[in-house]
Amino acid sequence: MHPTVERVTQRIMDRSRDERQRYLDRMARLRRNGPQREVLSCGNLAHGFAACGKRDKSALRLMNQANVAVVSAYNDMLSAHQPYRDFPEVIKQAAADMGSVAQFAGGTPAMCDGITQGQPGMDLSLFSRDVIAMSTALALSHNMFDATVLLGICDKIVPGLLIGALSYGYLPTALIPAGPMPTGLPNKEKQRVRQLYAEGKVGKEALLEAESQSYHSPGTCTFYGTANSNQLLVEVMGLHLPGSAFVQPGTELREALTHEATEQVIRLSAPNGGQKGLCDVVAEKNIVNALVALLATGGSTNHTMHWVAIARAAGILVDWDDFNDLSAVVPGLTRIYPNGQADINDFHEAGGTAFLIRELLDAGLLHEDVETVAGFGLRRYTQLPQWRDGKVLWEPAPEASLNPAVLESVQEPFTSDGGLRVVNGNLGRGVIKVSAVAPDHHVIEAPAVVLDSQSAVAEAFEAGQLERDCVVVVRFQGPKAIGMPELHKLTPYLGVLQDRGFRVALVTDGRMSGASGKVPAAIHVYPEAADGGALSKLRDGDRIRLDAREGTLDIIEPDDWAERPPTQADLAAHQNDYGRELFGWMRAKADTPEKGASFFWTAQND
Template structure:
C-alpha cells in the first residue's frame, strides 16, 4: 500500500492532544532552531584565530575547504569503548565515515566522545546508581562536542541504554543541524534465551554453582555487538528507525559484515546531503516532532519494548519542546497490537526478529493499519514509507528493496490481522500508592492481578538475603523502595527477577512494587515500576509496612493498599543519605541526585526551556 491509509482515530486523537498541549513550548523551540539555521554555516562567523584553531590539525585540502563555507563539515560524536561489546565495533567507524563524507563532497571531524556505561556489568553494583544520570551526562557531552560552531551536520555513534537517548537530547540543543544515528548491530546468536533463563533460575535456587552460571552467561554474551535480547539497547535501535533517524533497515545488521560496513558509509554520505549546503536540508529538530514521538510510542508498544522508554521518550520529547505524558502511552497501548515476541517476551532474539522480516515488515504493517504517521520527515529525505524497504548488497553496491509482505516466522513476528495480543502490553496503574508502569507483554494473564501482604525492603540486597534465608516462600508483594532517582539514581533491579521467578513457579502469588527501574527485561513477574511520587520525595511508598495488603491489578489499571489510611503514618526507612552515597564515583553525582525530576517527567536534571 502507499501510505494513504487513514490514521487510526485514537492515534490521531492522542497526536492532536500532544500538539495542543505542546503548542507554546514547541513553537518557541522551532523559533530558536530556525533562527540558528539562518546563521548557518556558523563557522563563517568565527574569528580568524577561532577558525584556525578549528582546522589546525586537518589535512591541507580539508583546511582549504573549511576556510570557506562551500563544503559541509560533519561532526562525529562517538560512544566508542572496547570493553562494551555493543560499542567495540565503533573503533573503525570514524575513518570509514570520514572517507564517505569526503566522497560526498564534505569534511568530517571527530568532534568528541561521550561516556558509555553498561547496565549489564553494573547490575546489582553501586555503579548502577550512576546509570540513569549518565544519560544527561551524555547529552551534555554531546552538546560540548557540537558547541564549537564548526559543524553543518552530525553523525552520532551509540547503541545502548542511556546513550542513545542522551545523544539525541544533546543533539536537539543543536536542532538546526541534520543528524544521522549510526548503529553497530547485534552480536550473532549464542546460547538460547530459554536455556540462559533456566540456568539463572537454577543458580538462584542454589542448584548450580557460579562456574555453571558464568559458562551460560559467557555463551550468551560471546562477541562484538549488542546483546541479543530485546532490552533497552535493541529497543533504542528499533526506535531510531521508526523515528526516521537511522537509514532503513540499519538497526539489526550484524557487525563485521560487508552490509554493515556499506550501511555505515551510506550514513556518512547521507548526512552530507542533508545539510543546509545541499538540496535536502533536514534538521533533526524538524524530524522529531509530535508525530514522530507518537510513532516512537507505537513502535515501543507493538514490539513489547523496554519500559525505560516511558522515561527516555518523555525526556527526548521535552528537549524538542514537546510534552508527552504517561497517559499518552496508556491510551495508545490500548489500541496498538503486540506484533513481536522477542526475549524476554518470547524465546527468540533480535536476530530471529530481523530474519523474520524485521523493521521493514513491522513498519509496513503499522502503516497499513493507520497506526503510524507516514507523512513525517526522515533522514532519507523521504517519508516513513521509505522504511518499508530493507538494504541489500548487489553488483551495483548498496540498494534497498521492498521488505517481505508476509512474516517468515509467525512465532516471532506477526501481522496486525493476527497479533500476539490485541494491545501493546504496557499499562499505567494508579491508586493510593501513586502511579507506576506495568509491562504485561511477558506476564501470563493469570498473574495480572495479585493481592497479598507486603514485605518491605529499602535495599535489593536485603530482599536477596531474605530469599536465601527462606523467608519468602509464600504469597507476598515485594515493596522495594527508596530506589527512585532522588534516592539513589534509580538503578535497575534485575537481580530480583530470578528469585521472584522461582517463587512464582512454586505456585506463590508474588509481585514487585518499586520506585526503581526494571527496563526491557522485566520478564514474567508482575511488576509495578517507576512508581511516582517516589519514597524519597515523600511518596506513599515510604509509609507502607510489612503485612499491609497491596492489590496490583494490571487489568483494571489500579495499585492500591487496602484497609489502611497512610496519612495516619509517618514515613519509615529512608535512603542512606549523602554521607553513605560515596564510592564508585557516586559522590560526584550528588548534585544531580538533588536536582533530578520525577520519573513521569523524564527523570532528568534538565529544565528544558525552548
C-alpha cells in the same frame, strides 16, 4: 489513521504548542546563522582545522562544503560499542568522496547496565544519560559543523546523544547503528541457568559459562532490552537509514550503510541546499510513531522515561496517559526475549523493522507524513537493505513474516494490545509491562514484604522468608534516593517463587527495564519513598492489590494508615564513593519519572 492514534497525537500537539514553537523559533534563528564557520574569527578557524590535512583545510576555508561532526560513544569494553572503533575512518572517507569533511568532534561516556547491575556503578546509570547529553552539546559547541552523525547503541546512550544533539537541532543528524552480535546461548537456557543459580542448584562457574555463551562477541546484546528498543524506535522515527538497525557488525553491508548514512547527512546539509534538521525529524508525529513501535514490540519500560525526555528536549510534552491510551489499541506483533524466546536476529531475519513498519502503516497506526533522514515519508522504511554486486540495494519487506513465531501481522497479532499500562492508586502512580505476564497474574492481592534494597530481597529469599503469596515492595530506589538503578537481580528470585506456585508481584520506585518479564511489576512508582511518597509508609503485612486490568495500585487501607509517619531510610551508602558523591545535585534536582527523571528542566525553572 486510527482514531486513537490521531487523538493522542493531537493531544500532544495541543499540550506542546507553546513549548514546541519556542524550540522551533530558536532552531530557526540558529539555522539562519549557518554555516557556523562563517562567524569564526581567523584564529578560531585556524584552531578548528589545525590538525586537518591539506585537502580538508582547503574545503573548510571555502565554506561551500559540509563539515560533518562525529560524536561517538565508542569504548572497547562494551561489546555494543567496540565496533565503533573503525567507524570514524569510514565516515571521513565517505565525506571525502563527496568533497566534504568529517571531524571527530567528541566522545561521550558509555556505561553498560549489564556490567554494573547490582553494583555501586548502577546508581550512576540513569544520570549518565544527562551527562552524555551535556557531552554531546560540548562536542558540537565549536561552531564548525554543518551536519552530525551520532554513534551510540545502548540504554542511556542513544537518549543522551539525542537530547544533546537537539540543542543543535537545526543541523541534519543521523544515528548510525553498529548492529547486534550473532546469536549465542538460547535465551530459554540462559534463563533456566539463572534460576538454578538463584536456587543454589548450580554454582558460579556454570552461571558464568552460560552468561559467557550468551554475551560472546562484539555487537549489541541480542535480547530485546533497552539497547535494541533504542535501535528500533530510532529507525521508526526516521533517524537511521531504512532497515539498518539490526545489520550485524563486521559485514560489508554494515560498512556500506555507514558510508551511505554519511553521504545522506551531507546531502541534507545547508552547503548542499538542505533545509531540514534534527528538529524537523524529532516532531510530534515521529514521537508518536516511536511510542507505537515500542508498544507493538513489547519494548523496554525505560522508554516511558527516556522518550519523554527526548521529546521534551524538542519542546514536545508527552506523559504516561499517552503511552496508556496508545497501548490499548496497538497490537503486539513480536515475540522477542523477554517477551518470547527468540532474539533480535530472529526478528530481523523474519522481516524486521521493514515488515513491522509496513504492517503498522497499513493499519493506520503510524503517521506516514513525516520527515526522515531518508526524505519525506515513512513508507521508504518498509524496505530492507541488501548487499548486491558491491553496492547497497533496498528491497521491499517480505509479504508475509518469514517466522510467524517471532513476527506477526496486524491481522494475526500475538496480543490485542501493547501490554503497557499505567497504574494509579493510593500508593502512587507507576507503569507495568504485561506483555510477558500470563493473564492469571495480571491481578495480585497479597501481603506486603517491605524491603529497602535488592540485597535485602536476596537475603529474604535465601532465608525462605518469601515462600508465600506476597507483594515484594522495594523502595528508596527512585532518582532522588539513589539514582533509580535497574533491579535486574530481582528477576530470578521472583521468577523462582512464581514457578513454585506462589502469587507474587513487585512494587518499586526503581526500574526493571528490559528485564521486565513474567512477574507482574509496578515500577517507576512516584511520589518516590525518599520524597515522602506512600511507599515510605508501608509495613510488612499490609495488604496490597496490584490490578493491571483496571490500572490500580492500592493498599487495602489499615485503620492507622493516615497517621503513619513516613520511614526515613539511611541512604548514605548509596550516595557516596565510586563517584556517586559527584551526582548529589542531580539526585536533588531530578524530576519525576513521568517527566523524564531529568534535572535539566527542573533546574531551569529554579
